[in-house]
Amino acid sequence: EAQVTQNPRYLITVTGKKLTVTCSQNMNHEYMSWYRQDPGLGLRQIYYSMNVEVTDKGDVPEGYKVSRKEKRNFPLILESPSPNQTSLYFCASSPPLGTQYFGPGTRLTVL
Amino acid sequence: AQSVTQPDIHITVSEGASLELRCNYSYGATPYLFWYVQSPGQGLQLLLKYFSGDTLVQGIKGFEAEFKRSQSSFNLRKPSVHWSDAAEYFCAVGSGGGADGLTFGKGTHLIIQP
Numbered sequence: 534e535a536q537v538t539q540n541p542r543y544l545i546t547v548t549g550k551k552l553t554v555t556c557s558q559n560m561n562h563e564y565m566s567w568y569r570q571d572p573g574l575g576l577r578q579i580y581y582s583m584n585v586e587v588t589d590k591g592d593v594p595e596g597y598k599v600s601r602k603e604k605r606n607f608p609l610i611l612e613s614p615s616p617n618q619t620s621l622y623f624c625a626s627s628p629p630l631g632t633q634y635f636g637p638g639t640r641l642t643v644l
Numbered sequence: 645a646q647s648v649t650q651p652d653i654h655i656t657v658s659e660g661a662s663l664e665l666r667c668n669y670s671y672g673a674t675p676y677l678f679w680y681v682q683s684p685g686q687g688l689q690l691l692l693k694y695f696s697g698d699t700l701v702q703g704i705k706g707f708e709a710e711f712k713r714s715q716s717s718f719n720l721r722k723p724s725v726h727w728s729d730a731a732e733y734f735c736a737v738g739s740g741g742g743a744d745g746l747t748f749g750k751g752t753h754l755i756i757q758p
Binding site for chain 2: 575600
């Protein structure tokens, strides 16, 4: 089944403790993106990647890092999480000129 | 910079009534337009998209949307809503099919009255 998977689905952590949210797709898509969703703000893009080793900032990249060492994986790294990064995070993938497919989401709470 | 405006934060509709959700966009080139639906606690599901061609596009679950370039709009419609349509609806715009990322509106929360 074609899908985008994210892990973990739920995470509660404390300020300053480094964490990684994994994202994997099995559709051989070149493009992958990370978004955060906050009430009343919709979804905002954090980072995107056009292929292996090619990444670029989205609209809200501060406090986040990404890497794309393999085509299928696009982890989101929070080196020093803060409470304002409490949010619902979505990973997405797509082919060039194609529709984005979204993962199920990761709900992160930073205390 | 591209932007999407969904003027209605909440809309309440009676079951069986018709529905129209508004979306206005700002984009410098030919836009790629999308409507996604998010049910409570769920991820995003694509309802329909417009890339080019016929300005009236059909989607899943009986939804349709019409692209009006002169009004910079891409409104979503359904002739008769069902209780299961209660959800959050997002309009989005992108370039290159949206592959390098989408700009989303803030969403419209649809409530269905029995």
